[in-house]
Amino acid sequence: MARLPPKRPQPEVWLGISEFQATKVLDATSEGIYVLDPEGRCLWSNPAAAHIFGYESPQAYVGKQMHAVVHHTRADGTPFPESECRGLQSLRAGAGVVQSQEMLWRADGTSFYAEARVNPVYENGQLQFAVVMLRDITERLRLEEQYRHAQKMEAVGRIAAGTAHDFNNLLTVISGYTQLLLKDPPDPVRSKRLHGIKQAAASAAMLTRQLLAFSRTDPANPTVLDLNQVVASAEPLVRSTTGNQVELEMTLAPDLPPVIADFHEIEQALMNLVVNACDAMPQGGRLSIRTCAVASSPAALRAQALQPCACVLLEVTDSGIGMDEATRTQMFEPFFTTKPPSQGTGLGLAMVMSAVRQANGGVTVESEPGRGTKLQVFLPVAKELAVKAKAAAASSAPDR
Structure with missing residues (x-):
């Protein structure tokens, strides 16, 4: 008996499966993808694009003119007319694939830089739609x-x-x-x-x-040192830096346990903190420098790889302008500064963090706009470091 060829699926059924699979693939990709009509209105978007734009769902902007949604304003805050948008101009002029870097805007009003690739689709010489692939760079x-x-x-x-x-x-x-x-x-x-x-x-x-x-x-030249001696050595320069407009208060706890650190790096770190504090008080204010021993470092410092241990604390507190959350999260990054180029390099606090990490320590910051800043440096006592070094050596020793 002759064997019949296998029955092919109905075209409409096969097409439905293909569309379903294609949609799943586009929805799963991490790259933002959306489709524009010839006028620049959004016909479809995947969830990744919505996430990049800061929307919960693509439905928030599907059907809208995308230039007005994400490309409406220049970096200086002035309006960006649709007629000057390179992407739309190229699209309407019948150009091929267009790739560019643009500053776009999220739903919450924050800006970001994106790399976009616009792929036009033509039929019988007429532009039907364009596929835009987007990534946040x-x-x-x-x-x-x-x-x-x-x-x-x-x-x-x-x-x-x-x-x-x-x-x-x-x-x-x-x-x-x-x-x-x-x-x-x-x-x-x-x-x-x-x-x-x-x-x-x-x-x-x-x-x-x-x-x-x-x-x-x-x-670095780490030695066993008394933190109070570091502060005392820097005191003349501290008082010269603060001047007459800033009221300086120094409270140094007696009999501090020793720490292991580079004397000059910690001294320089202190001076950087003092200079920053004075810059935050252009009209004058109060500056407090305090040292004391603490039984255990804060748990918050575990993110800086400092486990709870006995520490010596160096605390610098000012009554200055304070910082918002965005500034606090970036303050220790190299080259980050809120000062004009002629007044700051963005290295001072980065150097503070570098010196503290070299001493196996950690830093915490408390600050709010208009309420001053408290910055605490925790340095493990020399005894704690010796115990940890001994334990590490024992754990790495080969079994006998």
Whole structure:
């Protein structure tokens, strides 16, 4: 008996399966995909595009003119007319595939950068619709910019490393001659100017150390030290930095347990915190520096790989303008600053975090706009570090 060929599925049934499968695939992809009609209205969108735009569902903008939904305003806040949109112009001019980077807007009013690829679909020479594939590249651009800054700072670090020795020799000569001149018969005006020269030389030397420490061309030199001695060493420079407009209060707890850290890095970290605090109080205010021993570091520091342990606390509190949440989350990132370019490099707090991490410590921040800032540095006591090192060595030793 002849065998009949297998029965083919009905075209409409097969087509239905294909559409269902295609929709599932498009819905599952992480890349934003949506379809525009020739006038730029959204005909369809997958959930990923809605997520990128900040909407719970594509239904929030399907049927709407997408330029008005996500591309309505320039970076400077001025309106962006539809007639100037490159994507729509190219689409209506009958161009082929268009790829571009654009700044778009989310539903909550925040901006982001996107890489978009517009694929027009023609039938009989007429544009039927366009498929837009979209991805959020904000983080990628941020990392690229940070990498460019890092390359610049690496060059600065190399220059600093090459000139630091000679520069410090010059500063030593300046400081030495200034000190000799200060031994002459007192003259109030002259003495004030000489103290200014001495202070400037000390600030320049500290800046050199900061550049070297951040660029990691200056090796850390951790030693067992008393945090109070670090604060006491920096006190003259602290008082000079705060000036007459800022009321300074220093409370140093006696008999602090020792910590293991680089003296100059912690001293520089303290000065960076003081400078930041003073910048936050342009009209003056109160600055408090406090040290004490704490039985256990906060659990919040586990995110910084610091497990609860006995610590020494360095606390710097100011009555300044405070920070919002967005600033707090970025304040320790290299090159992040809210100051004008001529007033800040964005390295100060990054160097603080670097120095604290080198000492196996952690940092917490409390701040709100208009309510000042409290920044706490927790450094494990030397005994705790010794115990942990011994335990780590024992766990890594081979079995006998």
